[in-house]
Each structure stands twice: as C-alpha cells, then as structure tokens.
Amino acid sequence: MKPRQRKQYFRNMKRSDDSEREKRRKRRRLIQELGEQRIPYLSPADPGFQELWDSSYAGLALRQSCALPDGLHERVQSALITLQRRGCLLRDLVRIRDRDVFTAVSRALVGKPGYTYRYLDTRLFTIPWHCEGEERQKDEKDKPCCDSDLRDACKALWELNQFFCSDVKQQTNARGVKRSRSDTENSEDTPGEGMCEESVKDRLLEKKQKQEKEEEEEEEEDSGQGCSHSSPPSSAPPPDVAGLVEFNVTLINYMDPTAMTQLKEEPYYGMGKMAVGWHHDENLVPLSPVAVYSYSCPVEPKKEGVTEKDGEGQSKEKEKLKETETEGEGTSKEEPKKEEGEGSEKEEVQKEKACWRVGLKVAWDIHTPGLALPLQSGDCYYMTDDLNRTHQHCVLAGDTARFSSTHRVVQCCTGTLDYIQKRCSEALENLHTDPEKTTKSLKSLLPNTLQHIEDIHNEVEFEWLRQYWFQGRRYARFCSWWTKPMEQMEKDWKEMERMTQLLLDVVEDENTVQENRREMADILLNALTDRQQHRQTWRDRSKMRLHISSSPQNLNEP
Numbered sequence: 001m002k003p004r005q006r007k008q009y010f011r012n013m014k015r016s017d018d019s020e021r022e023k024r025r026k027r028r029r030l031i032q033e034l035g036e037q038r039i040p041y042l043s044p045a046d047p048g049f050q051e052l053w054d055s056s057y058a059g060l061a062l063r064q065s066c067a068l069p070d071g072l073h074e075r076v077q078s079a080l081i082t083l084q085r086r087g088c089l090l091r092d093l094v095r096i097r098d099r100d101v102f103t104a105v106s107r108a109l110v111g112k113p114g115y116t117y118r119y120l121d122t123r124l125f126t127i128p129w130h131c132e133g134e135e136r137q138k139d140e141k142d143k144p145c146c147d148s149d150l151r152d153a154c155k156a157l158w159e160l161n162q163f164f165c166s167d168v169k170q171q172t173n174a175r176g177v178k179r180s181r182s183d184t185e186n187s188e189d190t191p192g193e194g195m196c197e198e199s200v201k202d203r204l205l206e207k208k209q210k211q212e213k214e215e216e217e218e219e220e221e222d223s224g225q226g227c228s229h230s231s232p233p234s235s236a237p238p239p240d241v242a243g244l245v246e247f248n249v250t251l252i253n254y255m256d257p258t259a260m261t262q263l264k265e266e267p268y269y270g271m272g273k274m275a276v277g278w279h280h281d282e283n284l285v286p287l288s289p290v291a292v293y294s295y296s297c298p299v300e301p302k303k304e305g306v307t308e309k310d311g312e313g314q315s316k317e318k319e320k321l322k323e324t325e326t327e328g329e330g331t332s333k334e335e336p337k338k339e340e341g342e343g344s345e346k347e348e349v350q351k352e353k354a355c356w357r358v359g360l361k362v363a364w365d366i367h368t369p370g371l372a373l374p375l376q377s378g379d380c381y382y383m384t385d386d387l388n389r390t391h392q393h394c395v396l397a398g399d400t401a402r403f404s405s406t407h408r409v410v411q412c413c414t415g416t417l418d419y420i421q422k423r424c425s426e427a428l429e430n431l432h433t434d435p436e437k438t439t440k441s442l443k444s445l446l447p448n449t450l451q452h453i454e455d456i457h458n459e460v461e462f463e464w465l466r467q468y469w470f471q472g473r474r475y476a477r478f479c480s481w482w483t484k485p486m487e488q489m490e491k492d493w494k495e496m497e498r499m500t501q502l503l504l505d506v507v508e509d510e511n512t513v514q515e516n517r518r519e520m521a522d523i524l525l526n527a528l529t530d531r532q533q534h535r536q537t538w539r540d541r542s543k544m545r546l547h548i549s550s551s552p553q554n555l556n557e558p
Contacts, residue, residue, distance in 0.1 A: 041269040041370035059387030065378025079153035080403040094120035111249030114417035123467035129158035145481040164291040247407035256401040276395035288409035296377040356398035424492040454527035
C-alpha cells in the first residue's frame with residue numbers, strides 16, 4: 001500500500017473511531033438525563049391516549065381486522081403458515097459492529113421478481129409473488145419456479161399487497177383532506193410570524209435526524225433490524241406517496257416468544273419484553289409508507305396442524321364465553337364502583353401485555369410520551385408521511401407466536417437483478433474477442449473506463465455473488481427463480497477476472513508507455529487491495545457462520 005493510500009486508510013479509520021466515540025457520548029448523555037426514571041407511555045386504556053396519538057403520532061393508522069375483504073384473512077394466514085411449515089422462514093446471519101449474529105426473528109422476502117432488500121450487510125433475495133400477468137416466474141425449461149402450494153401462498157401475499165396499495169392511498173388522501181381543512185381553519189387565527197418558528201423547527205429536526213442515523217446501529221443491535229449503509233442512497237426525489245403507493249416487497253417475519261430465550265426489556269419506558277428493538281425501517285424510498293399485517297397464532301405452526309378455520313372457531317368460542325362470563329358478572333355482582341374500576345384496569349393491562357403490541361416513540365426525545373398499540377390477530381397498521389423518519393418503533397412480545405407481513409417500497413436503484421445485469425453488460429463491453437485467434441483483449445485502456453470496470457467487478461462479487469453464496473441460495477430448495485441468473489452472473493464475473501488479468505499483463509508489458517503504465521498500475525493496485533480485504537472479510541464470515549451454526553442453540557439453522 002502506497003503512502004498516500006495508507007494516509008487515506010488511517011484517516012478513514014480515525015473518522016470511524018471518532019464516530020463510534022461520539023455515539024457512545026450521546027448515548028451516555030441520554031442515559032444520564034434519564035437517570036433512574038422511566039419516560040411515560042400511554043396505552044388505549046390511559047386517559048389522553050387518543051390526544052397523544054393525534055398530536056405526536058399522526059402518521060400512524062390502525063386498520064382493524066374487519067377492514068380487510070372477506071376471505072383475505074384466511075388466504076393470508078394460510079400462506080404464512082405454509083411458508084413456516086415449508087421451512088422458508090429462516091434466521092439471517094447479520095453483521096453488527098464487525099460481529100456476526102443470528103437474528104432472533106425468522107424471515108423471508110417475498111415480492112417483485114428480481115428484487116432484493118439489504119440490511120446489516122445481508123442481502124435478501126425475493127421469492128416472487130405469483131401475481132396476475134407477472135412474467136419471468138418460470139425457469140429456462142419453462143417450469144414454474146415454485147410448487148403449487150408455495151405459488152398459492154405467494155399469490156395470497158400479493159393480494160394482500162394489492163389491498164394495502166389501494167387502502168393506504170385512500171387513508172392518506174382522506175387524512176390529507178382532513179388536515180387541509182384543519183389548517184385552513186387555523187390559518188385564520190394564526191399570525192404570519194409563526195412560519196419563521198416552524199422553519200427553525202424544521203431545520204432543528206433535520207439536524208436531529210442526522211444524529212439519529214449515526215446512532216441507528218447501536219439501537220438496532222438488540223433487534224437485528226435496520227440495514228447496512230454501504231448501499232448508495234437514491235438521488236431521485238421522493239415520490240408523491242399520496243398519489244401513488246406501490247409496495248414492491250414484503251418482509252415476512254415469524255416470532256415465537258417461547259423460542260426467543262434472550263428477549264430484552266424495553267429500556268426507556270418499561271413497556272415489557274421486546275421481540276424487535278427500537279429502529280427505523282431502512283433502505284426504503286424516502287417518505288414512502290410501510291403497511292404491516294399482524295397474525296397471532298395460538299400454537300407453533302410446525303408442531304400443530306391447526307387450520308385457520310379451527311383457530312377462528314376456537315377464538316370465537318372463547319370470545320363468546322368471555323362475553324357470557326362478563327355479562328354474568330355484571331348482573332350478579334354488585335360491588336363498589338371503585339373496586340370494580342381497579343379490577344377492570346388491572347385486567348385491561350394484563351390483556352394488553354398478553355397480546356402483541358407495537359411501540360412508538362419520537363426518535364431521541366425523552367419528553368414526548370411513548371405509544372403502545374395492542375394488535376389483535378388480523379389487525380394492520382400503516383406508518384405514513386414521515387413517521388418512519390422522525391419516529392422509531394419496536395415490537396413488544398405477546399404470549400403467542402406471531403407472523404407479520406411488512407410491506408415496503410424498497411430502494412430499487414441498485415438492488416434489482418435488471419440493474420446488476422446491465423452493470424455486467426457495461427463491463428463486458430470492454431472485452432474484445434478475436435474470432436480467428438479466439439484471443440481476448442481490452443478495447444479501451446482509458447483510466448476512467450478501467451476504474452469503472454473494476455468497480456463493477458467488486459460490486460458483482462461482494463454485493464451479489466458472495467451474498468447469494470453466503471445465505472441467499474438457501475432458498476433454492478423452495479424456489480429456483482434465482483438459480484440461472486446467478487449462474488450467468490458467475491460466468492460474467494469470471495470474464496471480469498480475465499479482464500483484470502489482461503490489465504495486469506498490459507501493466508507488466510515494458511512496451512507500454514511509462515506514464516500510462518503508472519496510472520493503470522495505481523488503478524489495478526487499488527482494486528486488488530480492496531478486493532483482497534473484502535475477500536478476507538468474507539472468508540472470516542464464512543468461518544464464523546460454520547462456528548455459530550454448529551453451536552447447540554443454532555443446530556436447526558441451515
């Protein structure tokens with residue numbers, strides 16, 4: 001490594017160390033400011049809950065189970081159980097602060113064919129949802145990429161996605177109309193000077209958001225959520241989310257509290273055990289909404305073959321029994337109102353803690369109370385406007401196992417198969433094959449061209465092939481959609497390896513002009529140094545995966 005490169009390398013290392021120290025300082029300041037106290041939070045049973053929701057969590061919308069079309073619950077819940085029984089929901093090995101850890105949550109990505117989702121140095125590859133009119137859902141032998149059960153399951157999730165696309169749009173538009181009316185009424189009594197104050201608040205909010213993003217990895221260590229920030233952000237302006245909502249993937253999560261032995265207590269509010277810690281959903285199109293379907297199942301699907309109809313029947317019978325018991329108590333007992341009120345409050349709290357809840361807080365704010373929203377099986381909630389940017393959310397564990405289908409608009413500028421295939425084509429355009437001698441050579445030796453090709457070479461290997469080899473190909477057991485494209489990508493990568501060798505030959509050729517040789521050598525050295533470091537990282541990760549997978553608590557991991 002040349003002196004200039006070493007200087008830049010150590011400068012980057014120092015910047016990274018300074019950033020880590022700053023994160024710890026901020027965290028310590030927050031904990032010191034809190035001391036031994038807990039920040040208050042409100043649940044539906046608490047006075048002021050709705051007012052807090054309207055004032056500080058306006059971007060959150062709850063859609064109760066009855067809002068979904070008839071029959072959709074049964075199809076979606078059957079689909080989720082199918083994915084679990086088939087072994088499609090797997091724990092990911094993610095990287096946090098140079099440590100590899102398994103997520104507590106089992107996951108699968110379902111969505112548009114060829115889409116991926118990247119988080120915490122891990123790329124997930126979609127199982128395509130088999131929607132009407134969608135092409136490229138067959139392999140090269142014109143066979144379906146999934147069997148009929150899995151196709152039906154993915155199609156049901158696509159139907160849910162279609163409902164969310166239209167419903168979120170309607171809810172957002174309705175709320176926008178209501179808000180504009182309210183703003184019009186308030187503007188009549190609001191002095192113009194208030195606008196200056198608002199703009200200052202906006203600037204302070206933006207500054208705070210930068211701090212949040214830096215600290216995100218620390219918050220997410222407990223949860224296995226978030227994403228790696230190495231993917232470049234999109235420079236495109238945010239879409240008009242009120243006019244167009246198109247969720248392109250859903251991240252399916254499965255959580256069983258009886259199997260999650262190391263659930264941590266929520267640290268700031270005392271909300272209870274967290275299945276997923278505080279986080280923002282990352283790598284999404286700016287200001288795009290998130291829609292979540294929640295399904296709490298009474299038993300672990302792999303062990304018990306309870307159908308949705310049976311489950312629904314049992315739950316209805318239980319509800320009837322509860323109603324009968326409540327009515328009987330109300331007519332036969334005449335106790336003082338105070339004792340009755342205290343008893344019902346305790347029961348309400350116990351009921352809330354027994355069911356799954358989503359917790360929300362204003363990011364890095366210890367003054368605004370938190371919000372804990374109970375989720376009945378089949379309920380949905382939407383995070384709209386800038387809620388995901390300005391707030392954090394967590395998932396609070398209930399007593400039963402739970403599925404969630406989290407529908408997102410993921411960044412697709414660098415995360416689709418079409419994108420990376422075009423990048424491969426760009427690189428291979430510089431490779432010339434002599435038809436007579438069948439020898440190969442580089443068409444252009446311009447420094448910019450060579451640098452561009454080596455960048456693509458690294459991207460193909462480390463952002464796609466090694467991600468797929470590492471754990472993406474686990475899904476080939478259920479779905480063959482990615483098999484052939486990744487085989488072709490590997491062939492393209494081998495051609496790029498050949499192109500690097502051709503460049504090395506040119507650099508070593510003494511007949512090459514000296515000035516050009518030096519410039520090409522610098523490009524090659526930088527690329528090879530970077531590649532070697534990345535390959536060592538991946539070798540270490542592979543060894544760590546074998547080590548972690550062989551430990552007793554992870555023997556069931558593929």
